[in-house]
Amino acid sequence: MYTLSERLKVIADKITGGRVADIGTDHAYLPIYLIKTGKANRVLACDIKEKPLQNAAKNIQKTNTGNIELRLSDGLAGVGADEADTIVIAGMGGEVIAGILNRCEWIKQEGYTLLLQPMTSADFLRRFLLDNGFFIESETAVLDAGKLYTVINCAFSGEEQTVSDAFIFTGRLDPKEPTARLYIEKQLKRLRKCQNDLENIENEKDKYFYYKNIADDITKLLGGN
Numbered sequence: 001m002y003t004l005s006e007r008l009k010v011i012a013d014k015i016t017g018g019r020v021a022d023i024g025t026d027h028a029y030l031p032i033y034l035i036k037t038g039k040a041n042r043v044l045a046c047d048i049k050e051k052p053l054q055n056a057a058k059n060i061q062k063t064n065t066g067n068i069e070l071r072l073s074d075g076l077a078g079v080g081a082d083e084a085d086t087i088v089i090a091g092m093g094g095e096v097i098a099g100i101l102n103r104c105e106w107i108k109q110e111g112y113t114l115l116l117q118p119m120t121s122a123d124f125l126r127r128f129l130l131d132n133g134f135f136i137e138s139e140t141a142v143l144d145a146g147k148l149y150t151v152i153n154c155a156f157s158g159e160e161q162t163v164s165d166a167f168i169f170t171g172r173l174d175p176k177e178p179t180a181r182l183y184i185e186k187q188l189k190r191l192r193k194c195q196n197d198l199e200n201i202e203n204e205k206d207k208y209f210y211y212k213n214i215a216d217d218i219t220k221l222l223g224g225n
Contacts, residue, residue: 004033006144010151011088011115014140015039021046021084023075023100024092028056031068044083046073075100076107086113090151094121098128108133108156116152123168123187125152130168133158139171141180148183165210166217175222184222191215 004012008030015034018041022031025045034040045060045068047053053070060068071078076087087107089097097116101107107114114134118125129136135157139150150171169187173180191211198208 004029006142007090007117007149007151008033010140010142011090011117012037012039014115014151014153015086015088017041018085019083020044020086020088021076021079023073023079023087023089024048025056025070026052026091028059028068028070030088030090031056032059032063032065035065035067036063040067040086042067042069044069044071044079046071046076046078048072048074076104079104081106084112086115088115088117090115090117091119094118094123094125094128098125101134102128102132108158110156110158112155114152114154116154117149118152119149122150122152122171126168126171129154130161130163133160135159135161136172139173139180141173141177141183143179143182148179148186150183164217165214166221169214170218170221181222184218188215188218188222191218 012030012033020034020040021044023046025031025047028045031043031045034043045056050072053072056070073079089100097118116125133156134154136152136154138153142149142151150173170184173183175181175184192215195208195211195215198204
């Protein structure tokens with residue numbers, strides 16, 4: 001069995017059984033771990049390219065792991081609505097993850113758990129989720145190889161949600177949790193930079209105040225003034 005990255009460990013800890021579809025499986029480290037530890041009964045290990053699936057097949061054989069099916073699939077296009085209860089999409093940009101979800105009609109119904117781990121543009125992904133009827137149930141910040149990420153646990157609800165602009169950048173992360181606080185502080189630094197870059201540009205005042213107001217709200221969330 002392979003040692004998981006910190007990002008994948010957080011995802012694995014959130015899976016408690018049933019059928020899993022791992023989208024963008026790469027070497028199939030997560031599926032192997034889930035089966036070997038009994039965290040999943042069956043895993044669809046999907047990738048858009050043949051080469052990763054070939055590597056995955058070697059690892060599955062090497063570890064003598066059953067109940068994993070390899071499948072060539074562009075996102076969720078090759079996965080049926082009745083084949084998984086939990087969908088994992090990790091290690092991709094937020095825009096790519098949003099695109100995968102947007103192209104899949106059956107995912108837009110209740111009954112599926114989505115575990116999403118964007119490498120970039122988590123704010124873009126959160127906005128997409130909220131605009132398309134997905135409810136963000138929880139988030140977990142993780143420090144992996146010196147970089148901060150978030151794992152988003154969500155499900156389709158179909159309900160309209162109203163959140164603050166700050167939520168798009170901080171999600172449901174708890175600022176009292178040390179790693180989450182580091183993640184939120186990173187977002188604040190990014191927003192302050194945008195604010196400062198626009199401060200003296202006369203025709204960008206709206207954007208300046210947009211970033212300033214969000215940054216001020218996040219400062220308060222962190223306990224500042």
